[in-house]
Amino acid sequence: MTSVEELQAKIKDLEEKLLIATQKNVARQKIKEMSSEVVDSNPYSRLMALKRMGIVNNYEKIRDYTVAVVGVGGVGSVTAEMLTRCGIGRLILFDYDKVELANMNRLFFQPHQSGLSKVEAAAETLRNINPDVDIHTYNYNITTVENFDNFTEVLRKSSLSDGPVDIVLSCVDNFEARFAINTACNEFNLTWFESGVSENAVSGHIQFIVPGDTACFACAPPLIVASNIDEKTLKRDGVCAASLPTTMGIVAGFLVQNTLKYLLQFGQVTNYLGYSALTDFFPTMTLKPNPNCEDSYCRLRQKEFALKPKPEIAVEAKEEKPVHEDNEWGISLVDESKDVKDQVTVAEGVQLAYTLPNQAAVEECEEATADTDVSLDELMAQMKAI
Amino acid sequence: MVDESTRKTLSNIPLLKTKAGPREKELWVQRLKEEYQSLIKYVQNNKDADNDWFRLESNKEGTKWFGKCWFIHELLKYEFDVEFEIPVTYPTTAPEIALPELDGKTAKMYRGGKICLSDHFKPLWARNVPKFGIGHAMALGLGPWLAVEIPDLISKGVISYKEKSEK
Numbered sequence: 001m002t003s004v005e006e007l008q009a010k011i012k013d014l015e016e017k018l019l020i021a022t023q024k025n026v027a028r029q030k031i032k033e034m035s036s037e038v039v040d041s042n043p044y045s046r047l048m049a050l051k052r053m054g055i056v057n058n059y060e061k062i063r064d065y066t067v068a069v070v071g072v073g074g075v076g077s078v079t080a081e082m083l084t085r086c087g088i089g090r091l092i093l094f095d096y097d098k099v100e101l102a103n104m105n106r107l108f109f110q111p112h113q114s115g116l117s118k119v120e121a122a123a124e125t126l127r128n129i130n131p132d133v134d135i136h137t138y139n140y141n142i143t144t145v146e147n148f149d150n151f152t153e154v155l156r157k158s159s160l161s162d163g164p165v166d167i168v169l170s171c172v173d174n175f176e177a178r179f180a181i182n183t184a185c186n187e188f189n190l191t192w193f194e195s196g197v198s199e200n201a202v203s204g205h206i207q208f209i210v211p212g213d214t215a216c217f218a219c220a221p222p223l224i225v226a227s228n229i230d231e232k233t234l235k236r237d238g239v240c241a242a243s244l245p246t247t248m249g250i251v252a253g254f255l256v257q258n259t260l261k262y263l264l265q266f267g268q269v270t271n272y273l274g275y276s277a278l279t280d281f282f283p284t285m286t287l288k289p290n291p292n293c294e295d296s297y298c299r300l301r302q303k304e305f306a307l308k309p310k311p312e313i314a315v316e317a318k319e320e321k322p323v324h325e326d327n328e329w330g331i332s333l334v335d336e337s338k339d340v341k342d343q344v345t346v347a348e349g350v351q352l353a354y355t356l357p358n359q360a361a362v363e364e365c366e367e368a369t370a371d372t373d374v375s376l377d378e379l380m381a382q383m384k385a386i
Numbered sequence: 387m388v389d390e391s392t393r394k395t396l397s398n399i400p401l402l403k404t405k406a407g408p409r410e411k412e413l414w415v416q417r418l419k420e421e422y423q424s425l426i427k428y429v430q431n432n433k434d435a436d437n438d439w440f441r442l443e444s445n446k447e448g449t450k451w452f453g454k455c456w457f458i459h460e461l462l463k464y465e466f467d468v469e470f471e472i473p474v475t476y477p478t479t480a481p482e483i484a485l486p487e488l489d490g491k492t493a494k495m496y497r498g499g500k501i502c503l504s505d506h507f508k509p510l511w512a513r514n515v516p517k518f519g520i521g522h523a524m525a526l527g528l529g530p531w532l533a534v535e536i537p538d539l540i541s542k543g544v545i546s547y548k549e550k551s552e553k
Contacts, residue, residue, distance in 0.1 A: 097497055143473040145408045145449045174496075175508060176482060179475040218478070221512065240494055240502035294478065294515075354509030376415060376448075379422035384443055386429050 030131050034060040034087065043130070044087060056266045063132070065166045065263050066090040066159040070142065070181055072118045073097070074243055075195055076171030077108035078252035083133075084126045086260065089160050090134040091126070093119045094151065096141040106245050134160075143180040152184045167259060168192035171252075173241075175222070182217035185209065186297035191262075195255045198224065201242040202277040204251040206258060206270070207287070212301030214271055215287035218294050222353040223346060225274035225283065247277055274350050285347040395525050398431050400424040405516035407476045408449045417477070418448040421519045428521040439532075440468065440524060448472065451481070451520065455528060457536045462547045464536060468528070480511045481520065483528050491544045492535055501531045 028043070036048030050056040067088055069080050072095040083091055095118040099109045113121040119137035126135055138154060140147040156164050168190055170181045178194060185192045189211050197204040203225040209216055254273055261267045271286040289302050346352060374382075402420040406413030425442060432438045442453035449472045456465040466488065470481040482500045489499035496502060507527055511518055518526075539545045 143475065143479075144471050145447070145474055148409070148474040174482075176473045176475060176479040179479045180473065183475055221509075240496060354512060357513050374419070374423075376419050376422065379419060379426065380443065383422055383426055383429075386426065386433070386441070 027128060027131065034063065047086060056264050058264060062087055062260075062264060063089045064160060066092065067259065067263075068092040068094070068155055068158070068165045068168045070094045070168065070170050071172035071177065072122050073103070073171065073173055074106035074245070074248035075197060075252045075255065076169070077106075077118070077122055078249055079169055079171055079195075079256055080122055080126060081108055081129065082252065082256040083259070084130045084135075086256075087130060088133055090136065090158070092136045092138070092154060092158055092165065093122060094138045094140070094142055095119050096139055106243060107249055143176045148180065148184070151180075152188060155184060155190055156188050164188065164190055166191075166263060169255060169259060170194045171255070178217055178222075182209075183295065183297075186211050186216055186218075186295050186301060189301060193255055193259065195251055197243065197247050197251055199241040201244040201247050203275060204247050204277075205272065205274045206251065206255050207272045208258065208262075208269055211298060212289065212303075212305030215289045216293060216295060216298045218298060219287070219290035220352060221356060223272070223274070223350050224353050225276050225281075226349045226351060244277075247275070250275060250277075272347075272350075276349060281349050283347050283349040285350070287346075392526070392530070395431075395529075396522065399428045399519075399521045399525060401517040402477075402519045403516070405477060407474060407478075408447065408472050409474055414448070417516075418444075421448070421521075424519050424521045428525070439529070442468065442520070442524075455485075455524075455532065457532045459537055459540055464540070464545065464547065477516045477519065478512075480508070480518075480523050480527070483523060488539070488545070492539060494531070494535055501528060501535075503527050504530070 031043070034044045034048060035042055036045060036051065038045045038049070048059055051059050065088055067083055067090075069076050069083075069091065072080060072093050076093075076095070080091060080093060097118050099113045099116050099118055099121050101111060101114055103109055104111060108125070109118070109121060117137075117139045119139050123135045123137050126133065136154075136158065138151070140150075142148060142151040155168060159165050168181060168185060170178055170192060172178055172181070173196075178196075181192060181194075184190070191208075191210050194207040194209060194217060195205070205223065205225055207217075207223075208214060254270075254275070258269050258273075262269045270284055272284060274281075274283040276282075289298060291299070291302065293299055293302075400420075400423060402417065402424060404413055404417040404420055406417040408414050429438070429441070432440075439457065440453060440455035442451050444451045450469070451472070452467070452469040454465055455468045456463050458464075466485045468483060468485060470483045472481055473479055482496075484499040485495075485501060486499040489495060489497070494502040510526065511523070514522070536545070
């Protein structure tokens with residue numbers, strides 16, 4: 001028999017649960033115009049205060065912008081949440097993965113969302129946080145032939161005025177997807193940010209890429225932030241990747257901060273910002289495009305950029321040098337025709353992931369595949385017949 | 387970076403010439419022919435050396451590949467389905483080879499059963515664009531992965547020998 005006290009305790013417990021459950025369904029209404037009125041019920045008051053403080057001139061313009069976030073994982077989901085809370089106009093999410101319990105060491109997703117597609121789960125949470133943001137989702141792998149054309153079409157036509165998106169944020173976790181984004185952005189002249197966290201979870205970076213103006217992802221091998229770990233002591237025994245919510249949150253923060261600066265035109269957008277967690281070291285630099293870049297569209301954008309009149313930046317009375325005028329670290333692109341050392345330091349604490357050989361030094365080979373008149377069908381049949 | 391025997395295997399896989407991905411309609415056909423020629427030679431070499439370990443075929447467009455690979459451990463033959471797609475950025479980026487049936491059975495895999503390659507693979511691939519093709523990806527990527535992972539998975543009891551019931 002249960003005692004009265006036990007039943008009362010149970011009722012109290014259930015009442016609390018009911019309260020929490022009903023509160024979950026309280027959604028706020030859409031807000032037509034961003035107001036700077038400071039009242040408890042205005043979700044934008046602290047953002048609009050940036051105007052009053054003279055940091056941003058035109059905060060409400062954020063509602064005109066469209067941002068595409070490619071990859072809604074540890075970095076991308078947090079990026080999307082930050083942009084949603086900032087009141088971005090439209091958010092376009094790409095990912096083909098599902099939420100798993102193994103993702104729970106990262107921010108944003110919750111255990112009850114396991115099994116849902118990341119884009120759908122994210123969209124639901126984000127719409128609840130801020131229904132003013134127009135969220136579009138695409139649940140596919142952008143690197144495959146069947147999806148790539150749709151991917152580029154969405155990037156070109158999905159802004160609020162049916163034009164190209166205002167910026168693309170790469171929050172993917174692999175080289176192939178970064179390269180696919182790079183290819184698309186060079187071809188269709190889209191400004192984008194690359195971001196990444198190392199597989200050992202203790203370094204990360206963001207890189208701002210304006211086709212033709214700054215180095216694209218194909219201009220040089222990927223950059224890695226020195227983690228100051230002796231390679232020999234780094235064990236990769238039985239694991240592919242480690243991750244920390246801290247590093248990912250920090251990188252997402254840098255990414256969105258610079259996205260806001262770019263869209264709302266305040267402060268300076270950093271071209272490359274690295275982060276080494278073990279030493280709390282933050283290298284920054286600017287990377288010029290490689291005139292011999294493998295990507296033909298990158299070279300085309302470089303030509304276009306060279307012809308374009310450069311906007312003169314109005315400088316107020318006191319003469320200030322542009323931040324990156326001096327080249328303290330001797331940063332330069334490496335001429336591939338020269339013999340390159342195994343380890344090229346690009347800036348203090350930043351290295352190329354690997355170096356490329358000069359084209360003459362080819363691995364010894366028995367024979368190059370000869371041009372023959374055999375048709376593809378015959379070859380396919382031959383392969384099957386082995 | 388690469389041991390002697392791998393180097394020897396590699397030097398016997400014909401290199402490719404055409405730098406073209408699946409988005410380039412005509413050049414891709416040329417590249418695909420080279421891929422097939424190179425693969426046929428590689429498989430033939432393997433057979434001649436009594437080291438036959440995979441079969442692959444593709445769809446008509448050459449964008450989706452599938453087949454089988456096998457691994458001999460203590461005189462028993464373990465067979466796995468292999469599949470991968472040619473990414474739009476191929477051959478600048480290598481194909482991501484997957485063994486779907488082992489998905490979730492080892493930490494050295496990414497989602498969908500894509501094998502986790504060593505730190506050396508991608509730099510080596512990048513240095514050899516466009517000369518490396520699917521055969522090289524198999525020899526440098528899947529081959530070493532199987533050699534390390536399969537004995538480990540067998541010893542852990544994660545995979546076990548199946549009598550050949552089919553065929």
